[in-house]
Amino acid sequence: MRIRAITFDLDDTLWPIAPVMLRAEQRLDAWLRAHCPRAAAAYPVEAMRALRDRIADENPHIAHDFSAQRRLSLRAALLAHGYGDDHVDAAFTAFYAERNRIEYYADALPALDRLRALYPLAAITNGNADLDAIGLAPYFHFSLRAGAFGTAKPAAEIFHAACARLGLAPDEVLHVGDDPELDVIGAHRAGLRSVWLHRGNATWTEASAQSEVRPDLTVRDLGELVDALGDAPEADARASPR
Numbered sequence: 718m719r720i721r722a723i724t725f726d727l728d729d730t731l732w733p734i735a736p737v738m739l740r741a742e743q744r745l746d747a748w749l750r751a752h753c754p755r756a757a758a759a760y761p762v763e764a765m766r767a768l769r770d771r772i773a774d775e776n777p778h779i780a781h782d783f784s785a786q787r788r789l790s791l792r793a794a795l796l797a798h799g800y801g802d803d804h805v806d807a808a809f810t811a812f813y814a815e816r817n818r819i820e821y822y823a824d825a826l827p828a829l830d831r832l833r834a835l836y837p838l839a840a841i842t843n844g845n846a847d848l849d850a851i852g853l854a855p856y857f858h859f860s861l862r863a864g865a866f867g868t869a870k871p872a873a874e875i876f877h878a879a880c881a882r883l884g885l886a887p888d889e890v891l892h893v894g895d896d897p898e899l900d901v902i903g904a905h906r907a908g909l910r911s912v913w914l915h916r917g918n919a920t921w922t923e924a925s926a927q928s929e930v931r932p933d934l935t936v937r938d939l940g941e942l943v944d945a946l947g948d949a950p951e952a953d954a955r956a957s958p959r
């Protein structure tokens with residue numbers, strides 16, 4: 718595979734997202750109980766989750782922006798109980814700080830350390846992780862977040878924007894991610910090479926529910942990606958972005 722840069726998905730690729738979201742919801746609940754008790758009583762964790770889902774359904778124009786969905790649901794919950802936008806901002810800040818406290822998969826940082834010495838790396842995420850807050854920004858030339866960019870994976874636009882910022886053609890860029898549709902099929906349709914990072918047991922056919930698109934490479938962890946790419950890259954893979 719002749720590639721000159723690698724783009725990475727973040728959630729469920731570099732860290733598991735479910736425990737992060739659970740802790741962030743609990744942190745938000747604790748903050749609301751301390752500062753907005755009437756809203757906290759009306760919206761315990763399960764009810765807040767349902768409210769957020771409903772707000773997301775009702776606002777398809779922000780389907781790509783989880784931060785906007787969260788802010789809007791907090792606003793609905795808090796303003797209805799007599800709290801103001803200052804409380805909305807502070808509640809979001811409490812939630813978001815916890816959302817950026819992640820625990821990496823054991824293979825993530827060693828692989829990034831190895832690969833960043835060989836290729837320019839960038840992040841493409843549909844989530845709202847803040848790489849500066851997480852401490853991961855130095856690994857990546859940039860991070861494209863769907864919320865800020867305006868379009869989410871699997872749309873080709875966000876992949877093409879990443880390639881443009883890298884100064885590379887799509888087929889010179891390898892995208893790595895866990896999600897068959899968002900990462901592998903999205904990247905493939907945009908003309909990139911794709912790696913399916915699959916830590917589970919399902920086959921590609923089972924996981925993707927279609928067979929026309931296949932990942933260029935499937936790995937069980939990022940160490941396998943390093944084994945495939947990191948040891949003997951073709952000479953031109955070391956080139957910096959044009």
Ligand SMILES: [Mg+2]
Pocket residue numbers: 726727728729730894895896
């Ligand atoms: Mg993911």
